[in-house]
Amino acid sequence: MTSTAYNDGFHDPVFKAGYLPGLQDDEVRWKPMQLGTPNDALTVEFPELSNAQLKTLASRIRQASRAHLKSCSVSDIVQTIDTAIARLLNANDPYRQALERLLPRATGFDAAMVRLGLNSYLQTFRSLQLQRFVTEDFANPKILDEFQVRPKGGWGKAIGPDLLVHVWAGNVPALPMWSFVSGLLVKAGAIGKISSAEPIFASLFARLLVEVEPRWTDCFAVVWWQGGDDAVERCVFAEADVVLAYGGNAALRSMQDRMPATTRFLPHGHKLSFGMVSNAALSVMRGQAAARAAALDVARWDQQGCYSPHVFYVQRGGQMQPLEFAQHLASELAALTSKFARRTLTLEETASVASWREHHEFESLRQDAHRVLGDPSQAFTVVYADAPQTLMPGPLNRCVLVVALDLLQDVMPLIEPQRAYLQTVGLAAAPEELLALGDALGQAGVTRICALGAMTSPEAGWHHDGRFSLLDLVRMIDIDQSAELAAENLTSYEL
């Protein structure tokens, strides 16, 4: 395969991933990889830094973040991010154009889905939302800027890490922004490791930020290493105050093993999400709308997100029966394939979808009420199960199971085995059901309940996996009342 390193107007040149302050391109070893589909491959060069280069980078960032980030007020930081986001929401901005061009090629996601998905995502990072984000964790955001009076007496200040290391995932484009922005809001210097599946967003976002605020030039870096590289991970984690990582449990465990005991580790492991539809939402009018919203949750990012639903539990007894809901869901998914095409699947992904379908075909041979809806040539599958089914992950890529239940409370034992993995529930229920179900789901391990159709768009300031996005990053410094009182005895003047 040949790749040309010039822009002929049709093909992008090789994309050099990362953002490496203080390092020239020719000082770095670059590893080329082909992303996207074979017909429209994108060559991305990933920086392979030596341990010495990583150490130098870490110390440079630590110093710069002390000098140029810790000295900014939270309001200034919010304004800078807002300016950058405004540029990314502007269709004429070159960074925006680069994202629209490169993200679909690198990830294979439909271009329209990327464009609309980016907009709805970026919206949650504008000034108003960011302020809400900060206030969610800090009732008085000034505590990030200077010592504030504490109700208990004395004074307190929240201090972000000098060096926060992010290990990002690549399942959904632009995902790194949550933790990248969280780090900035608490004034943390950062080294972010991009995933080889989506190296584009974080690299461009870092470059844009320093264009908007040149004083941040040395405050963060975007790097890459082969995930699981023992020597590199030991080296980088030893430099970090806090490590925030996304990945599988095995990878997270091995990262933890490579970390000093004193490093704070914030792991986000694999998650499993699902939907629930009460018969309150299953009138003839409402049922159709619920199916449409559910279809969007399934189609967006081809179910690759931790918040994407694998199963919908649907209550019997409404005007629309669960099987009809499944049929509506199938026709909505069929309609969406022309609006947002599904990614071209690899042979392995196709095999995994096929084997899931086969499993359910076998089941349908045993039970008449079990149905596989959607032709294999269509880019989705809906399976209808009349018997209760334990929550299990599907093969992704728009394959979803609809399970009929008499009562939504019957869901609880079915999700119990996955307790440690539960995240989002897309819920369509009446107001009087909301809090009772919320309680039961919370006890079962769920950390977020949202409307159908909103599963893939968490709000600013959400508690990702039930944790605090900003509070978890900082440490508090207390000046006890005793110190204040003692100081009062040490005045230079006499009382």
Next chain:
Amino acid sequence: MANGSTTSEDIARELLTFIARPASSEEAFNDLALSIFARQFALNLPFQRFCQLRGRTPRLVKSWRDIPTVPIDAFKEFTLSCVPAEECERVFMTSGTTRGDVKGKHHHPNLAVYDASMLSHFREHFMQGTARLPMGILFPNETLMPNSSLAHYLGLARQHFGTADSAYYLDENGLRIDALCEALQKAEQSNQPLALLGASYSFVHLMDELQARGLSFDLPKGSRTLDTGGFKGQSRDIPMEDFYAQLSAIFGIERRLCINMYGMTELSTQFYDAGNHSIPSVKRGPHWLRSRLLDPLTGQEVARGERGILAHTDLANFNSVTTILTEDVGIATEDGFVLLGRAQGTQAKGCSLAVEDFLKAARG
């Protein structure tokens, strides 16, 4: 055309004649495939319902290519047999490595066709003109593993093509390494070529052991190996190239005679390559077996030169189902296919999921 009234014996007799021919035309293959399909559709209820689900009944199927491909998992889920299971002479079972304890079962009313298929193809590709060879078998015998198709296969090899001093070197106590070393030394001195046959992972264990003892051999010209099954989960996972390089170096066997057999419990016929001097080698089946590379979802054949999932139509599967969809990835070649390994679920990305984690959780 065969239907429900054709007996197993009739169909077996027809197949034995078919196998004994030197080759077959597309038309003859197609006729026999459709006739076996019609019989399986009539007599095998789970298969009939599967065909109906896929909209492929004998009335609509005009070519062997249209016979529904049955995923190998179906051998775990259903009894795929034209005769009642209890009337079958032998049931071969899968080792059950991929899905916990559930084993796929392949029912054989009699082994005449299986044996004829094995012997004919083995003679051509492994014996290559030699009538008998002393054989060292690195696998338990049929008494120890009555449900293993590989144990039966190796038993046939020994019985029909092995000399009297052929022996098994693996039993319930493990590899009989001392006895095997003795046999290897004897062969080395005798100028009589030796054949070593067994599971690929047994060869890995053997080579590890010989290396630990600092032993290697220079077996007489014409000595050969037959390995099968890959290494996953049973021993060190080593690259093909290293495996055959080691095999050749440790036993002094030319790589042209290090032959790999590709077989499955769900088939009644095997594939062979013509040695592993270049890798990956091309696997070939006989005229009663045809293979295609498919898109596993649509069932369409992939374009020539593209990766696909292997589907096999094995006429010797006269009692179960002729056409199966494997979980193996391959690429078609002029006269066979290259095997590229298993279609593993893609590495789960990021925070979305890893099925294995969940399965573990669900099992508790």
